[in-house]
Amino acid sequence: MNAHGSPLALTPEASLNRMPVVMTEQDKPRPARYWVSTPALLSLIHEHTPGDERSVRQFLTTFSGEAEADQAILRTFAKRLIRVIQTARTGQAWADGSDFQRQYAQHWQSCETLVLAGGLTSGEFGQHLAHLLEAALAPLNVLVSPWAxxxxxxxxxxxxxxxxxxxxxxxxxxxxxxxxxxxxxxxxxxxxxxxxxxxxxxxxxxxxxxxxxxxxxxxxxxxxxxxxxxxxxxxxxxxxxxxxxxxxxxxxxxxxxxxxxxxxxxxxxxxxxxxxxxxxxxxxAAALAFRFSKPAMMVTLGTGLGVGVCPRHGGV
Structure with a gap:
């Protein structure tokens, strides 16, 4: 974390955006941003509700946990994000890379808490998303930032x-x-x-x-x-x-x-x-809003996927 001396200062080699992810055996590997990002969510809105003219921001604002169409979009998006996090936690994308990448892979594997932030975690959609991730990724703790x-x-x-x-x-x-x-x-x-x-x-x-x-x-x-x-x-x-x-x-x-x-x-x-x-x-910067006693990661969901290492208690 360049400005404050973290032992794991993130570099382009840490990109979650470009990490190859296979969603199913029939799919070819695609960058994670293809599956979970603002453009990906907009495509899901159009796919599940043809003729729906809501923007992503409007969808997040009007999202209802009781609306079946909204729930279908949420479930598909959550399934994709779960697969992205599972892929990251294997560490395979970085295990054979540089010393930094191997250390980064180890941090993902030792991570006990995941914090979601960014514009796509706003409101009720973000809360439901975190709930689905935590159920699927246990014992990983999943939190959603109150500041989106x-x-x-x-x-x-x-x-x-x-x-x-x-x-x-x-x-x-x-x-x-x-x-x-x-x-x-x-x-x-x-x-x-x-x-x-x-x-x-x-x-x-x-x-x-x-x-x-x-x-x-x-x-x-x-x-x-x-x-x-x-x-x-x-x-x-x-x-x-x-x-x-x-x-x-x-x-x-x-x-x-x-x-x-x-x-x-x-x-x-x-x-x-x-x-x-x-x-x-x-x-x-988003990760700096949280501190944990054990390894934790911040994932920001917006135009793409960002990642940051959350600081530990007792240090910066």
Whole structure:
């Protein structure tokens, strides 16, 4: 967890998104994101209820545990996610890889608690989903974050632990969530959310100019100079993106010598912030909202699947 010295700092080799998963013997292996993600859930909605014009957000808002069509969608989605978690817990996807991957596989195998977060865990759907997973994956404990898609903001704020106000931002694959955190992260006042595609260049990438523009836009909603904690849908190596080709943020590696330093010393002060409080991978930020005495993992469900290692009691 790059910014705070975890012995298992996640890298692109830890991707749950790209982990091959076979759903049945008749299926060919597909990346886990094919089975459980926002696009996958939307496809299930259309498949089970032809003519249903609800968006994923509308489905989550109106989901009813008593509606048979909604229940059918839930059961199929849960079955898929159960298979994804079972595949991860075998460790086979990483067992023959690098030293990091073998250690990562061992952590999955020793994991005793799974926390679900992200936009797809909202409301009644998330609660039912966690219940089905826990029944199928026992003795694994399965929890659902009470903050759903806001969990990353909470994790940033609570980990930094400032008694003074702190701006928190979560740069996701499709949306940018923002908030103002108070009282050590125990209260977060949301700021208007942004859509990522509005800020992408001709190659579909989020680059330095867009980052600076979003920071300036955010500053317009604030009264004074405050520190900022950021989570990014991009694997980070001690505060700088890994050199890999996935998502919209990875080419920020080409826009500065070291992202965290450039943010703290240049981009944030020029936008009117006092400096960088924390920079984290987005699912790691969500994992920071929870601490357990035994190994635990965070899985975030949204545009894709994110994964983070939950900190242990007595340390960070």
């Amino acid at each position: 898609g806001q969990t990353g903001l909470v994790g940033l704020a609570q980990h930094y632990g400032s008694a003074e106000p702190l701006v928190v931002m979560d740069f996701g694959a499709t949306g940018i969530k923002r908030g103002l955190a108070y009282h050590h992260g125990n209260r977060i006042v949301p700021l208007p959310e942004l859509t990522v595609d509005h800020w992408l260049d001709d190659q579909g990438l989020f680059r330095a100019d867009a980052f600076r523009a979003v920071l300036k836009d955010t500053r317009e909603h604030l009264d004074g100079r405050l520190p900022l904690a950021i989570s990014l849908a991009c694997y980070l190596d001690r505060g700088h993106p890994h050199d890999y080709h996935s998502g919209v943020y990875h080419r920020l590696i080409d826009d500065c010598e070291h992202l965290a330093t450039t943010l703290h010393q240049q981009w944030l002060p020029s936008a009117g912030f006092s400096g960088l409080a924390l920079l984290e991978h987005d699912s790691t």
